[in-house]
Amino acid sequence: MNLEVHTQFLVVGAGPAGLGLASFLGQHGLGGLVVSKASGSADTPRAHSFNPFAFGTLLRNECMRDLGIEDQALQQSVRGHSFQSMRWSRSMIGEEYGKALGWAEHPSCIGNAFGITPCEYAEFSQSELEPLLVRYASHHNFNVRFFTELVSAQESGSDGAQTGYICTIRDNITQSTFQVRTQYLFGADGARSQVARVLDFKYISKPSGGKACNILIRADLASHMHEGRHAALHWILKPDGISFFGLVAHLRMVRPWNQWVLVGFGSNGSDPFEGLTPDSPELNNCIREVIRNEFVDIEILRMDHWTVRERVAETYSIDDTNVFVLGDAAHRHPPAFGLSSNTCVQDAYNLAEERQPVGAILVREANNGLLAQKDIWQSVGMFAATPEEGAEQLAKLSGPSDEGVAHREKVHDAMKRIEIELHSWGAAYNQWYESTAVYLADEEHGRPEIVGDPILQAQVTTYPGSRLPHAWLDIPTRRKKISTHDLAGKGAFCLFTGIGGGGWKEAAKNIANSTGVLINVYGIGYGLDDSDVNRDCHDNREVEERGCVLVRPDRFVAWRSKRLVSNCQGKPTRVLDSIFSIIQD
The missing domain is CATH 3.30.9.10 (D-Amino Acid Oxidase, subunit A, domain 2)
Known part of the structure; x- marks a missing residue:
């Protein structure tokens, strides 16, 4: 009898992308299976430099911060x-x-280092990152199996209301195979991705460097x-x-x-x-x-x-299916700009097609960085x-x-x-999204132009599709200041408003009661939940005090209203309806 395992999520690959994805899913109570052809986690340092935008959400910084393991990672880092x-x-x-x-x-970077993020750069090797993620994922609803590889995958068709994949998996210890029936299949299995191969993902490639x-x-x-x-x-x-x-x-x-x-x-x-x-x-x-x-x-x-590769997937998912590629399976490039594992982790944090242009830019700039090195060699x-x-x-x-x-x-x-390359705060920070998950109907103008070099200059804005601007806040009930990033994320939408914007809070409460979609609301200003102690929120919010900024669970701005509107009770519902098509007026 052939053994068949049923799971909602099957992640192929146990590098930063695959383990990061399992950790983020597990953080929100979802469970599944990770399989990796490797015999264990990375036994060499491989990728090493973590910028604040990956450390943050996954450690204490923006990616790792969300999982609550940033402090553990920083203790092992060289800083x-x-x-x-x-x-x-x-x-x-x-x-x-x-x-x-x-x-x-x-000196030219100090303002960015202390102004646009609550996090820091650190030397943190992949061989130390992966055990942290294995521990987190395996403690949060995911089984992780090494020395186990994907052999084949095919769409299973209709399974009641669900579609998915039937995958043949080989245990390389016993040399036996079993089947996994999964609703979602994720290829995080590196540059030679078996998921990409058997499901015929297409790539944009240039000759080897x-x-x-x-x-x-x-x-x-x-x-x-x-x-x-x-x-x-x-x-x-x-x-x-x-x-x-x-x-x-x-x-x-x-x-x-x-x-x-x-x-x-x-x-x-x-x-x-x-x-x-x-x-x-x-x-x-x-x-x-x-x-x-x-x-x-x-x-x-x-x-x-x-x-040395210059290669990016044409799409990160296949239309009308539940299969995705991420990390090195989606983009392959040299380590210039130090964005390899950072981008893998960020792919996992936001598993969406809107990430593809980000990967394409990274591949291009990383190869340009290596070409610049060759000019020094020649000189x-x-x-x-x-x-x-x-x-x-x-x-x-x-x-x-x-x-x-x-x-x-x-x-x-x-x-x-x-x-x-060494001052490329813009390359790390300026990753904005354009998709149906970003609501632009209320914007009077297009995205503002970046002043200066977009590789060097970070664009801090609440224009929808942008990163939530960081600002230090003081909460009277706490003994230390926290970032706006600490209030956002953690699997929930977040809405920021100021004095006079109480109507938005009531609207968010009504949405939660009628749909179950949680929106955490924070008032920033004198006498409200949080105090804009350094006035950074005032400088960066780009909306009036009575306006609001709606932030997605990945800390990117979904929508903003520059002022209080007469239909503030219904407007957030219509915005979310446009983004998800799940909330009815």
Whole structure:
């Protein structure tokens, strides 16, 4: 007899996207099954930099904050402004070509770091994130099975009032198969997604950008890492190197100062370490040359080869079905801009087709970021044909000639362009949605233009489809201030209003009584629920005191009314009816 399991939600893949989705569903009392072909959670650091907009909702910051596990994650994170920068040098402890200050370390970014979010950037490896999410999901109605893979899936047709999928699942321990009948199927199974393959998702792709290799190593460099060398990424460029000529390497600190990931890029887009094993003597010698220390003990723990991709799904779901892709199954790109796991988590937080344009922009900008790095490599001589030619080009950087001046200016300009990546608050923040889940009928004008570079400048607005602006609030009954983000989210709609906007509160109460749709209402102002202690809410709300802002459960603005209207009792009902088509006037 074939075993058949019934579940409402089947999540294929147990990375940040799949486990994040299971956690968010489980948070709201929903249950299901997660299966993963891997034998366990990530055993290498992989993705590492978390911006506030993923940390927040999932930790304490915007994504992780919603689950209530942000503090746990921050305790395991490496934090501090000096770990947000990037440096380039001839070796790990050698002469530097330059350094770029990033995120909250650069003076131009401080306003964003403390003004647009209650959260912070942190170095938090995927290998530490996933166990947190496994624990949360498995404690909140989801079973998580590793070493278990999807073989096939087909639409089951009508099942009473429901449609769904019949999936064949293989247990790779017992080599037995069983079937799962599920109402919803989610492909969070990475770049080689079986869900996407068997259900024929279509992708927009560009040619591969080359190959690379990650090497996880253990090496104690504490004696070399004075404060001036603290950075998130250390690019090692030695154009006159003989061993592995043309190698571009970067070292990323995993744990200070004894665990690292070395990422190697070869000449002409090749994998410099192809064919080598962790025991290869030349690999060990190469790492010593990169560090420039012949005596440090080096332990090579793992090698992972990978390909630079530029690929995004045409759609994140198939029309009239309950199947979705998210995370790397939906978009594949290099790690530039540090938005990989961040976007995976945000995909899970808002599983909707309106996310597709966000993924497309990310894929484009991440590849542009890698191209900007290549300009630096070329500027210092890494594309030279021989070590002698590389040494000659490198010597020009310290020469007094006009040619030397031109080369130094070229390196400077390339690093300034890289700073765009390290100051890209706009790329992380400016993710707005245009869909039927955003109500624009009351807007007198279109979305306001972003002033300046949209990659650098964060647009703080309550225009529908935008992120809820962060503002610190003071609640008399609490002993600490909280953010508007702390009031929103958690699976419920939220409505903000001010003095004189009490009619909106009554309207929300009537909706809850008649439909069961919960709308938490907060009055902000003197004598109301919360005090706008820093006046930030006043500056960013863009509606009158008697107006209102309706926020979706994912903390994006669904609708706003700039002023109190005569039909305020019926208006929110009509808005939600338009968004969901489930609430009747």
